[in-house]
Amino acid sequence: MNIVLRKLIYNESEIHLITWNGSPCFMVSEINKALDGANKEDMSLYLRHNVISVKGIDYDVIQNAEARALRSSLEESGVVKKFAKVMIVYFAGLRKYFEFRRTIQVKDFSNYLIKNKVFIAEDETSNKLIPSISAPLPDSASQSVKTAPTAIPDNNIGYKGYSEFYRHIAFMEEFVSSINKLNISPDKSIAFTMDMVKFLEDNGMQPQKLLAQIKKWIV
Numbered sequence: 001m002n003i004v005l006r007k008l009i010y011n012e013s014e015i016h017l018i019t020w021n022g023s024p025c026f027m028v029s030e031i032n033k034a035l036d037g038a039n040k041e042d043m044s045l046y047l048r049h050n051v052i053s054v055k056g057i058d059y060d061v062i063q064n065a066e067a068r069a070l071r072s073s074l075e076e077s078g079v080v081k082k083f084a085k086v087m088i089v090y091f092a093g094l095r096k097y098f099e100f101r102r103t104i105q106v107k108d109f110s111n112y113l114i115k116n117k118v119f120i121a122e123d124e125t126s127n128k129l130i131p132s133i134s135a136p137l138p139d140s141a142s143q144s145v146k147t148a149p150t151a152i153p154d155n156n157i158g159y160k161g162y163s164e165f166y167r168h169i170a171f172m173e174e175f176v177s178s179i180n181k182l183n184i185s186p187d188k189s190i191a192f193t194m195d196m197v198k199f200l201e202d203n204g205m206q207p208q209k210l211l212a213q214i215k216k217w218i219v
Contacts, residue, residue, distance in 0.1 A: 004077040010034045010112055016079055017118060020060065020070070020088055028059070028087040035105060043097055044087055050100070058093030062086050091120040103173070175211055181218045192217055 005024060006017040013034035017024055028043050035042075047059040055061070062070050063085035074081050089097070098110050098120075113120065184192050199213050 002077045003073045004079055006116070006118065007079075008112075008116055008118075010109060011036055016074075018074070018077075018088075020062070023090050025060075025088040025090045026094065027081075028089050029083075031089070031109075035109060042101070043089065046097055046100060047087070047089060047093055050096075052096055053093055057090065058096060059087060059089045062088060094120050171207065171211075175207075175214075178211060178214050178218065182214070184217065 003018045003020070004016050005019060008015045008017065011034050013030065013036075015026060015030045015034050017026060019025070028047070032041070032043055047053045053059060067083060067085055070086065071081055071083070098106055110120075195213070195217075199210065203209055
């Protein structure tokens, strides 16, 4: 049984779109490697620890007898993998991750999937196989589609127990984005400086409140 629906190449890394339990999915380790992020476990941590991802619907952890069956099926499809346990992400989980991690890199990868006719939009797939990905196509050349920077996600998005490291990263992305949007004219620079000084004198260093104060100056 051929469980490999497509083989894609992104950032010189192979990504296999496979079917498991009747639904299309990706191996998380392959996506992490292709995205080449600062932390290779970013998607794995997100899927495991945020409050909106559900095991069996958004992702699965394949191990023991199932892992052996998956390896065997992959080998029958011409893909040799060595693992005792592997995490897979269904389209529903990938959508949630894309919504949370709205970086340029993730946006590029999302556009790359669309360009290769792999659509993960909820109204088009609902985690079911769709005709546009049912027939294997030739390997695609590695590429990165240039896109404009996207908005940083709301820090209030629900995630429980998610690494403090990623909380700080999300905050810094939003902070830098806000600073880049500032367009303080010379005649307003003194007023802006005085406003920041007064805020710090009254409130001390409270990052989230400082960010909110800075955003008031974005036109």
